[in-house]
Amino acid sequence: MKFNSCFSKCFSLPSETAIIDIRKEEPEPGNDQNFTVFSYSELKVATHGFSASNKIGEGAFGSVYKGLLTNGSIVAVKMLSIELESMRGEREFVSEITTLTNLEHENLVTLVGCCVEGAKRFLVYNYMENNSLAQVLLGGEQNGIKLRWGARGRILLGVARGLAYLHEEVKPHIVHRDIKASNILLDQNLIPKVSDFGLSRILRDNASHISTHVAGTLGYLAPEYAISGRLTRKTDVYSFGVLLLEIISGQTVVNFDLEHGEHYLVQKAWDLYRANRLLQLVDPVLGMNYPEEDAVRYIKVGLLCVQETARFRPEMSTALKMLTNEIDIGVVQISQPGLVADLMNIKLGHKTTFRSHYTEASNMESTPSSLSSCS
Numbered sequence: 001m002k003f004n005s006c007f008s009k010c011f012s013l014p015s016e017t018a019i020i021d022i023r024k025e026e027p028e029p030g031n032d033q034n035f036t037v038f039s040y041s042e043l044k045v046a047t048h049g050f051s052a053s054n055k056i057g058e059g060a061f062g063s064v065y066k067g068l069l070t071n072g073s074i075v076a077v078k079m080l081s082i083e084l085e086s087m088r089g090e091r092e093f094v095s096e097i098t099t100l101t102n103l104e105h106e107n108l109v110t111l112v113g114c115c116v117e118g119a120k121r122f123l124v125y126n127y128m129e130n131n132s133l134a135q136v137l138l139g140g141e142q143n144g145i146k147l148r149w150g151a152r153g154r155i156l157l158g159v160a161r162g163l164a165y166l167h168e169e170v171k172p173h174i175v176h177r178d179i180k181a182s183n184i185l186l187d188q189n190l191i192p193k194v195s196d197f198g199l200s201r202i203l204r205d206n207a208s209h210i211s212t213h214v215a216g217t218l219g220y221l222a223p224e225y226a227i228s229g230r231l232t233r234k235t236d237v238y239s240f241g242v243l244l245l246e247i248i249s250g251q252t253v254v255n256f257d258l259e260h261g262e263h264y265l266v267q268k269a270w271d272l273y274r275a276n277r278l279l280q281l282v283d284p285v286l287g288m289n290y291p292e293e294d295a296v297r298y299i300k301v302g303l304l305c306v307q308e309t310a311r312f313r314p315e316m317s318t319a320l321k322m323l324t325n326e327i328d329i330g331v332v333q334i335s336q337p338g339l340v341a342d343l344m345n346i347k348l349g350h351k352t353t354f355r356s357h358y359t360e361a362s363n364m365e366s367t368p369s370s371l372s373s374c375s
């Protein structure tokens, strides 16, 4: 796709700015027709000037705004607040985004386009009506959504499918790196959509967006990734296992409000497994309204995914088959999970240093260089 093949158009807009110039990427024949390079003014109008009332979230990359495009579609506009030196150049940025928009799966958020205006960069996604799993599952009553067992099962299967697609069908495969409840968005039917996949591709080498200074995020990190920076698909499998345990238990991976001994969800699940009391992990709000056999199977898959030794964790497609009972988890041995407790104690006071340890060179499986200052 040629980035310089933009053209200007005039649209009438339902605001005080009646007519503005809009640059759009003209698709070449055979190219992806769904990809749009938006103009800054178009996004500005769509989000009411990036107003506070349109702001729907804030992440490590920057603020997210709800927007209404002139064609009537509702979008989420992510304003990237990353230093320019960490970001790829204009052409590379657009080319990486084009690649990402070609990834289509029911369980991935659709990236509809981007905007480059000087130093400013924006990503434009389909808007997800039910916000993130973090807010719905762990945000309490204010969301007005109570996730029943069936919905929880559909969500974790959907996330597993989305990840299996990124890991095993996309070529070259994509390691998400940041699987967590706030990166799972829910559409109007509570279908889960994995977001923020492939974002490291828009960064220059050695730049990282993973917000490891956030305790919750830290709890999702596989031990080998946290300690030595080794990034593989099994790193995502670990994070998926943590997410699964959160979905079943309704608890966050780390919660210091709970009683001593219950702070770390993975530790708690492991203790209950060894005591043969796995059902005690299930979210009490579900009462008795869940099939016990499925619950035990799901939790065992979660524990298998968070095993300390990466090679003992299943591939995502295998985990999926275990969840759906196509593969019998009963015969699989589960050993010691990777526990974050020690890591949390050591690292949380060292925000800046810690973050700098999580730099990765590419989206591919990698082992970054020295971590000698890690203490």
Ligand SMILES: Nc1ncnc2c1ncn2[C@@H]1O[C@H](COP(=O)(O)OP(=O)(O)OP(=O)(O)O)[C@@H](O)[C@H]1O
Pocket (backbone or CB within 6 Å): 056, 057, 058, 059, 060, 061, 062, 063, 064, 076, 078, 109, 125, 126, 127, 128, 129, 131, 132, 178, 182, 183, 185, 195, 196, 211
């Ligand atoms: N496509 C979308 N539709 C609806 N809401 C969205 C969409 N994308 C993001 N959001 C909202 O914006 C919030 C911030 O999203 P973002 O992906 O920037 O950060 P995060 O995942 O919460 O945190 P981090 O950047 O540390 O991973 C989300 O939690 C969600 O509430």
